[in-house]
Amino acid sequence: GAEPPIEAHNLAHTTFKRHWWCNASTPFVSGSGAQRTRGILAWKLHVRAHSRRPAQRPPSATRRRPWWGDACLRPLRPLVSGNRRRGGVARGCCCFSVRFLPRRNSPPPPRRSGRWAMLASVRGRGGPVLSRVAPLPRAPRGGELLLRVEAAGVNPVDYKLPRLVAGRITGMDVSGVVEAVGDESNSGGFEVGDAVWGHTFGGAHAHRAVVRCDVVARKPPWLSHAQAAALPVAYITGLQGLRDAGGLRRGGSVLVIGASGGTGVAAVQLATAMGAAEVVAVCSGKNADLVRSYGATRVVDYTKEDVGEVCEAGHFDVIYDAATGSGAGEKYTARVLPLLRPKTGQYVQINGSAWRWIRGLTGTMPKQQHLILTKANRADLEALLALMAPPAGGAEQGTPAIVPLVEEVLLDEHGVKDVFARLKGRHTRGKLVFIMR
Numbered sequence: 001g002a003e004p005p006i007e008a009h010n011l012a013h014t015t016f017k018r019h020w021w022c023n024a025s026t027p028f029v030s031g032s033g034a035q036r037t038r039g040i041l042a043w044k045l046h047v048r049a050h051s052r053r054p055a056q057r058p059p060s061a062t063r064r065r066p067w068w069g070d071a072c073l074r075p076l077r078p079l080v081s082g083n084r085r086r087g088g089v090a091r092g093c094c095c096f097s098v099r100f101l102p103r104r105n106s107p108p109p110p111r112r113s114g115r116w117a118m119l120a121s122v123r124g125r126g127g128p129v130l131s132r133v134a135p136l137p138r139a140p141r142g143g144e145l146l147l148r149v150e151a152a153g154v155n156p157v158d159y160k161l162p163r164l165v166a167g168r169i170t171g172m173d174v175s176g177v178v179e180a181v182g183d184e185s186n187s188g189g190f191e192v193g194d195a196v197w198g199h200t201f202g203g204a205h206a207h208r209a210v211v212r213c214d215v216v217a218r219k220p221p222w223l224s225h226a227q228a229a230a231l232p233v234a235y236i237t238g239l240q241g242l243r244d245a246g247g248l249r250r251g252g253s254v255l256v257i258g259a260s261g262g263t264g265v266a267a268v269q270l271a272t273a274m275g276a277a278e279v280v281a282v283c284s285g286k287n288a289d290l291v292r293s294y295g296a297t298r299v300v301d302y303t304k305e306d307v308g309e310v311c312e313a314g315h316f317d318v319i320y321d322a323a324t325g326s327g328a329g330e331k332y333t334a335r336v337l338p339l340l341r342p343k344t345g346q347y348v349q350i351n352g353s354a355w356r357w358i359r360g361l362t363g364t365m366p367k368q369q370h371l372i373l374t375k376a377n378r379a380d381l382e383a384l385l386a387l388m389a390p391p392a393g394g395a396e397q398g399t400p401a402i403v404p405l406v407e408e409v410l411l412d413e414h415g416v417k418d419v420f421a422r423l424k425g426r427h428t429r430g431k432l433v434f435i436m437r
């Protein structure tokens with residue numbers, strides 16, 4: 001049958017959002033090639049007419065939030081030539097990707113402050129910025145959960161990774177409440193309303209995020225959302241670095257370089273909790289008391305002393321280097337290798353030069369040296385919880401044995417700008433965590 005004409009107001013509320021949501025019955029999904037082209041033209045013209053945001057709000061019938069089950073029509077490569085403003089002939093081609101989101105039993109995310117889109121920190125040209133019109137995440141599939149994000153940790157990787165690799169929305173550490181389950185038979189035992197924390201592969205710095213069930217764990221009541229959101233990258237890297245790569249044992253000696261930052265404080269706390277007899281911390285003098293309060297037995301102020309000279313050669317079982325290659329010219333490898341215990345000592349780096357990364361990822365690092373990447377998995381999230389649990393033993397409430405050092409920042413324009421400027425400055429203390437309100 002004849003398809004209804006394309007009406008500009010149908011597009012009005014979607015043009016400024018990049019994603020184009022419409023019902024499966026609209027001509028853009030089922031229309032002929034000509035109408036698809038008209039659709040793109042109408043879209044392009046409309047964008048021009050309104051310069052990003054429509055001047056007039058569309059009629060209320062068309063003004064609604066995308067609903068799970070709607071089709072998501074995403075124009076790819078709209079190539080149109082001709083001067084449309086002056087009524088010239090338009091020629092060109094275009095292609096669409098049309099994806100039908102499966103309709104779920106679970107309700108759509110509740111409306112927050114009446115927006116169709118959500119707040120999120122997105123990768124822009126000059127670094128991450130706040131977007132008020134970031135599209136909602138897609139509906140969760142089997143083995144996935146949709147979370148209402150309560151808190152999300154920030155890591156240097158969030159500004160280092162390009163959009164092509166890590167997606168538009170930043171953030172890999174998340175803590176929140178399950179709002180929808182992709183497939184109840186494959187939900188990892190999680191249900192709507194459960195508080196969970198863990199890893200995402202991008203997209204945590206937003207009000208909603210989709211996560212994989214196998215890389216999140218249930219949040220215990222003795223951990224706040226902000227504390228839980230500080231853990232995944234920094235503490236799981238520390239756990240895997242000290243336990244697996246470093247082979248740390250009770251009574252061992254550990255040197256932590258960059259000890260006052262997110263991963264540094266984590267390593268100092270974990271080494272102490274794992275029974276290290278000596279934890280030497282390398283940081284600036286102003287943070288000496290702070291790292292001592294988290295378990296360091298000795299502090300080397302890198303602004304005044306050379307760690308390679310003031311520490312005894314062949315002394316350490318594990319050297320955990322959270323500073324080398326971090327962007328401000330930090331280079332410790334050659335200076336600290338002589339401090340390793342001969343034959344058994346392990347040097348664990350978590351960043352380094354491109355060449356070291358190639359060797360680390362291809363398993364060709366020299367003996368006793370490692371460059372590790374966090375491996376997201378639920379077993380380690382639970383192992384970390386076991387280390388952190390309040391000393392009372394299985395207590396529902398109480399103070400955790402390891403309390404992460406967290407600074408909460410509201411996810412707004414100022415917060416996003418401030419957090420990433422401070423991270424790039426390389427002198428933050430502990431973890432910065434976005435809080436959603």
Ligand SMILES: NC(=O)c1ccc[n+]([C@@H]2O[C@H](COP(=O)([O-])OP(=O)(O)OC[C@H]3O[C@@H](n4cnc5c(N)ncnc54)[C@H](OP(=O)(O)O)[C@@H]3O)[C@@H](O)[C@H]2O)c1
Nearest residue numbers: 156258260261262263283284323326350351372373374427
């Ligand atoms: N491989 C992985 O899976 C993985 C995981 C997490 C992080 N990382 C990487 O590890 C690095 C550290 O991450 P982070 O989250 O700990 O960063 P961060 O929190 O931004 O680290 C800041 C800390 O670095 C210290 N620092 C700066 N310059 C230093 C120097 N010359 N010597 C010693 N310490 C110095 C600062 O100490 P003062 O203020 O006391 O000077 C500050 O406390 C980053 O490069 C990150 O990309 C890798």
